[in-house]
Amino acid sequence: MEEIAPGIFFLNDYRGIVPGLIARPEGSILVDSPPCPQDSRLWRARCRNLGHDLNALLVYLDAHADRTLGARMLEVPVLAHEHTVHVFRGRAAIFRVQGESRGEAWERCAQISNMRWAQPQMGISHRLEIHWGDKPVIIEHHPGPHEGALWVLAPVEQVIFVGDAVTVHQPPFLAHADLEAWLDALDLLLAADYRDFLVVSSRDGLVPESALHRMREFLLLTQEKTRHLSAQDMTPQAIKRLAAELLAFWPVESEESDLQDFYLARLRHGLSRYLQNRGNAQRHA
Numbered sequence: 265m266e267e268i269a270p271g272i273f274f275l276n277d278y279r280g281i282v283p284g285l286i287a288r289p290e291g292s293i294l295v296d297s298p299p300c301p302q303d304s305r306l307w308r309a310r311c312r313n314l315g316h317d318l319n320a321l322l323v324y325l326d327a328h329a330d331r332t333l334g335a336r337m338l339e340v341p342v343l344a345h346e347h348t349v350h351v352f353r354g355r356a357a358i359f360r361v362q363g364e365s366r367g368e369a370w371e372r373c374a375q376i377s378n379m380r381w382a383q384p385q386m387g388i389s390h391r392l393e394i395h396w397g398d399k400p401v402i403i404e405h406h407p408g409p410h411e412g413a414l415w416v417l418a419p420v421e422q423v424i425f426v427g428d429a430v431t432v433h434q435p436p437f438l439a440h441a442d443l444e445a446w447l448d449a450l451d452l453l454l455a456a457d458y459r460d461f462l463v464v465s466s467r468d469g470l471v472p473e474s475a476l477h478r479m480r481e482f483l484l485l486t487q488e489k490t491r492h493l494s495a496q497d498m499t500p501q502a503i504k505r506l507a508a509e510l511l512a513f514w515p516v517e518s519e520e521s522d523l524q525d526f527y528l529a530r531l532r533h534g535l536s537r538y539l540q541n542r543g544n545a546q547r548h549a
Contacts, residue, residue, distance in 0.1 A: 265285075265310055265314075266469075268423060268462055268464070268470070269418065269421035269422070269423050269462065270421065271286065271287040271288070271421075272284070272285070272286050272287070272418055272421055272423050273285045273287075273314070274295075274425075274464055274469060275307065275310065276468075276469040278298040278300070278303040278306075278307070279298065279299065279300055279303065279369050279372055279373065280298065280299050280300075280330045280368075280369020280370065280372070280467075281296050281297065281298050281299060281330050281331050281369060281466055281467070282296075282464065282465065282466050282467065282468065282469050283295060283296045283297055283298060283307055284296065284416070284425050284464060285311055285314075286401055286416070286418055286423075287314070288394075288396035288397040288399065288401065289396065289397040290319060290396035290397055291319035291320060291321065291394075291396040292311065292319070292320045292321070292396075293320075293321050293323060293394065293396075293401050293416065294311065294320055294321065294322040294323065294338065294340065295322075295323050295325065295416050295425045295466075296322075296323070296324070296325055296331040296425075296427070296466055297322065297331065297332075297334045297335045297337070297338055298334050299329065299330045299331070299333045299334050299368075299369050299370035299373055299376070300334060300370070300372075300373035300374070300376070301334055301337050301373070301375070301376070301379070303334060303373075304334030304335065304336075304337035304338060305337050307338070308337060308338050308339070319396070320338075320340040320341075321340060321341055321342075321343055321394075322335055322338055322340050322341065322342045322343070322382075323342075323343050323344070323403060323414060323416055324342060324343070324344040324345075324348055324384060324414070325413060325414050325415070325416070325425065325426075325427030325428070325466060326344075326345070326348060326409065326410035326412050326413045326414065326427055326428065326440075327344070327347075327348040327351040327352065327410060327412055328368075328410065328428065328437065329359070329368060329370050330368055330369040330370055331427075331466060332381065332382065333359060333370050333373075333376065333379055333381075335381075335382035336379065336380055336381070336382040338382070341385050341386065342382055342383065342384045342385055342386070343384060343385070343386040343387070343388065343392075343403070344384035344386070344387055344388075344412065344414070345387065345388060345389075345405055345411075345412035345413070345414050346387040346388065346389050346412070347410075347411045347412030348384060348387070348410075348412035349384050349387035350412075351412065352381060352383050352384060355381060357380060357381065358378055358379065358380050358381075359376075359378070359379045359380070359381060360378060361376065364529070365525075365526065365529040365533075366439075366529060366530060366533040367526050367527055367528070367529040367530020367531070367532075367533065367534075368437075368530070388403060388405070388414075389405065390404070390405050391403070391404050391405065399418065399420040399421070400419065400420070401416065401417070401418055402416070402417040402418075402419060403415070403416050403417075404417065406426075406429065406449045406452070407442055407445045407446075407449070408429055408441065408442060408443075408445045408446030408447075408448070408449040408450075409427065409428040409429055409436060409437060409440065409441055409446060410428070410440045410441075411440065411442065413427055413428070413429065413449075414427065415427065415429070422460055422461045422462060423461065423462045423464065424453075424458065424461050424462070424463055424464065425464045425466070426449075426453065426463055426464065426465060426466075426471075427465075427466045428465075428466055428467065429446070429449050429450065429453070429465070429479075430450070430453070430463065430465045430468075430471050430475055430476060430479050431465060431467045431468055431475075431479065432465060432467070432468035432469075432471060432472075432475045433468055433514070434467060434468070434514060434523075434527060435482075435510065435511060435513070435514045435527050435530055435531050435534075436467075436479070436482070436534075437530065437534055438486065438531070438534030438535055438537070438538045439533060439534045439536075439537035439538060439541075440537070440538075440541070441534070441538050443483055443486065443487045444487075446483055447480060447483055447484070447487075450476055450479060450480045450483070451480075453476055454473070454476055454477070454480075463476070482510075482513050482514075485510070485513065486510060489506055489509070489510070490506075490535070490538070490539060490542075493539060498536070498539050498540075500536075503532055503535050503536050503539070504532055506535060507528055507531035507532040507535055508528060510531050510535075511524070511527055511528050511531055514527060
């Protein structure tokens, strides 16, 4: 577990998700949880070993299965954006494995099927401040990768957990994306207000400024490639070709050929859902 500021930690050796911990005198804020049950148990034990297990609150940075499947093992109350609360109300109580790969981290966990979700008990619409000591923790709504995406900020220590807003070494998840809002979120991270902040990605840990620019470049490329696609263009073959083209933006070492297929499935599924959602929005506009 790496301490990046006094009382603020993250752990980058679990599959799929980099969970965070902000410890305060009167309680601790947990940021996400690993998808695999055994990893979530280990995460809880590590937090306990640091003496930060009392009065804990878990924040879902969005509704993605990777960050919500293992949360039940933590046995703490859950806070999320109101859209994420709505998503959970529409889910079956028990998670069951889907069909083809979507390039999601939980797919690589053993014994993941038939797990019961940890439902959020609290929802916020825009912003919440938590005062469990003399240094606030701020939870803010910043849509982009997901309508219910949240950031968790420790403004005094200048640390910010941004969920899936940025990836460094892997393609992002596009299935629920609003690319314009996502670009706005990246512009905010690149603005002067956050210039000295440590930015933590839920997929890769600490984010260098160059990765923010690179993510922005990728989203602009995706926007350009999908802007003029019509319903007739959205064939599985066309989406597969576009996914392969976008994957070239994220080179994978030759010895990691299984990751190549894994990330290709992620982009194929993401593009298919993104284009479908966009088409539905345009029809109802």
